[in-house]
Amino acid sequence: MNERAPATSPEVLAAGYARCAQVTREHGTTYYWGARLLPEQSRRHVHAVYTLARLADDIVDLAGPDPGPATAAALDAFEASFWDAVDTGTSPDPVMAAVATTVRECGIDDECFTRFFGAMRTDLTRRTYDTWGDLLGYMDGSAAVIGEMMLPVLRPGTDAVAPARALGLAFQLTNFLRDVGEDLDRGRVYLPQEDLRRFGADPHARVVTPEWRALMAFEIERNRRLYREADDGIPALPGASRRCVATARVLYARILERIEAADYDVFASRARVPTVRKAALAARMVTSREPMRLVHRDRAALDPLGGTWVSDDPVVLLDDTGSPVGQAPKSAIHHDDTPLHLAFSCYVLDPAGRLLVTTRAASKPSFPGVVTNTVCGHPRPGEDLAEAVRRRARSELGVEVHDLRLVLPGFRYRAEMNGLVEHELCPVFVGWADGDAVAPDPAEVDDVQWVPWEEFRDDVLAGRRTVSPWATEQVPLLAGLGPDPRAWPAGARDALPPAAALGPAAEAA
Template identity: 60%
Template sequence: MNDHLAAGYARARAITRAHGTTYYWGARLLPRESRRHVHAIYALARIADDLVDSSSRGGPDRAAALDAFEAAFWSALHSGTSPDPVLAAAVTSAREHRLEEECFARFFGAMRTDLTRTTYDTWDDLLGYMDGSAAVIGDLMLPVLGAPETARPAARSLGLAFQLTNFLRDVGEDLDRGRVYVPQEDLRFFGADPGRRTDDEAWRALMRFEVARNRRLYREADAGVPALPLRARRCVVAARLLYARILDEIEDAGHDVFSHRARVPTSRKAALAARVAVSGNPARLLPPGPRTAADWPDDDRVVLVDGVGAATGVAAKSEVHHDATPRHLGFSCYLLDDDGRLLVTVRAEDKTSFGGVATNTACGHPRPGERVTDAARRRLSHELGLEVDRVRVVLPAFSYVARTPTLVENEACPVTVARVSSARPTTHPTTQPIPDPTEVAEAWWTDWREFRDAALGPGEIRSPSGRTWPLSPWSVEQVALLDKLGPDPLAWQAPEGELLPPALRVDGVDDA
């Protein structure tokens, strides 16, 4: 290695130590040869980020500086060297590991976004930005760490987790730059305003949600650790644990990210890195994942679907219900008797998803290959001990997104209507539910018009016990559509031309 290149790697090391201490301490656990490549990639990203964030330049000047730096990088990458020692080191590392040019293009594209964009409306919008500013760093590190291709999703999740931690820690600093990286939809839901720079209850509720989201990303990253070579495993585990401790510091400060910056003391970083360095199995130092059996006692499989309702995969319910739940199949069922009365239920208050809300009779998820009408029968039996013969689909194309302070629900959710007969012999009291207390807190029969008026009006309903319950957001949306089908629920028919999602057309047959 010539003196110019050695100086570049030394400078990259100094930049990493000064500004990316977590990367620095993690990289110390790598072989020296690998360590310098981590420093070079970090320094490249840091210099570009500093150009974009520079307070000494106006917008046009920052754009020109970034353009010049990117042009110098591409020239160096194609020639193999640069007068700038840090660029010389970065392109040497890129060429030695055959890092994909597309990754660098995505990175510089994200940096350019920061020149003009100041907010992101949704989590998906923010993820689009973070793909190039954070997940791409995971893509670049795979070859450096000697990781297999199967570890790519976990590496990308770790990059996202690191950057979200930065965003949560640096809310105040980003505000000074005129940027807000917390999704606007989250701010609206919790009624939080970072501009107030106050850790009020709305802000704390928002931060609890974002911290939980951040920890999910860390858990997703943890899944890739066993696939790494031992020394790379130590590096990744050390960096992951150190960065995640910033979240602990945020919580210890009562989620106040305005009056001070959450930091992990250097002594604690050194002690943790030393502990990881001597571990024969560093993955054992990672925190355990959530105990899904306790939270989801009926942890069934759900069918994941795309935007048009075609199946894309299958996953355990507990694995996909979180802050960014992917779209999946569900259903709602309205159980009527011969007089057109509706059986209203209240979801058990300790349910993980929307506990303590009044809603239509039953909700659930069709299993892979199961007809939606059969799924409705199954859940009516499971939740309420009711056996029904007649089930039909009345809103085949219904879908919704709803959220609580802890998770987001996202379903392609056909609406069904089931019938029970009050004329059956009393020895078979099919109209009298026997609720499973883990699923249902209360159940009662009511006139359809009362439920409709509650959904279209105050959004809450009073039960025979005297309690007033909020109505589920999906039932409120559904009732507005069901009301258009006519005043008599026994006569409802599916709108002409509406079809079930493709994933529910079992054997090519539409249940509707």
């Protein structure tokens, strides 16, 4: 970036920033009301960043469903004028002069704008995105990067890049959900095609069906997860910036509530938060001792599943090879895109060969009310898997398990229920209890049954008994080990995920 002093006169700059404020008030009212809580110097920078993004977006959007070479040329010319203004520190266009002044004064990285304009060009040719990952790739340049641009303006006290990116993504996904009808008019669909197929929903029909409601409920919960991720960064902001971002975050999230109140009908009208409510929230933020109190009461900050995590121990996060890459509380990682992590599963039998079958408590956030094998869970970081199995069986069922044997060391699965995904490398054990006495924890287990293994196996294989997704996949593998669980061969320790620890307390090959 050229470091020459800007040559734009104060009068031209004042006119440019005034126009940026007008554009923000007309088109980005949530940003506008949030920015009102900032000092004037910071406020004008927020207006400038918003206006640059808005004007570039308008070039593409106003071209309709078939933007041609003229639209591409207009976007090229707009970007060229931006880079020229940043390089020289001035522009004949007051708005661009103001934008360039903001970029230079705040030290916003050039790379942010390279990614942003790249995303704008994507809209010239791309109409759909097959997966959530594909859409995130586009949103990196169109949304997450806006959060990064704002960091030098808001000046957080610590590294807040990840929360800032999450907030940018949350804002844009809210726009996508609100503007489905408008985007269809432009020939675009910003909902992942894999989600549309999964729920059997068709936005082109512009009709609210049960399938459409299910899709929108899923996407709204995904959106709220992004807001919760962003919330981690708000406390790191200085006072005025914290109030600004908290206001914008709560107001934007309330658009989702308006969509729900309209029965997910985003075709007939545009979901909006009334201006009077925006002004009222801004006033409350000004007088509030701590704006995070208002954020934490917002619906997007609440537990989406309505259940309670009985414990919130850290779980071991894995890469695709099963090697550890970190750890996090289980409540924080279990959502619609749960990362791969380490778990265990165990089938406990009594001396008569009966399997202890459990029904998970209806209050559990993860797979409530599901009938499954005896016990499953997550080892704590560094915890021996066999000890983790015994700990879990003892605390959840009041059962002491002995003669543990590792039988499926490399079992892996991914399953979804009610918008929550389990994604685990989950070694499977078999163990024995001395009797049939069970004392289940009602916070974990609603019901227990002792069922002959042969009966349970045959019912699952024949589809006569519905069990958890992991048990559905495990039972055929266990059946392949032989008819008698006592004779099942031990699995090899070296087939365990590298992150798993297993000492001599469990039988393994």
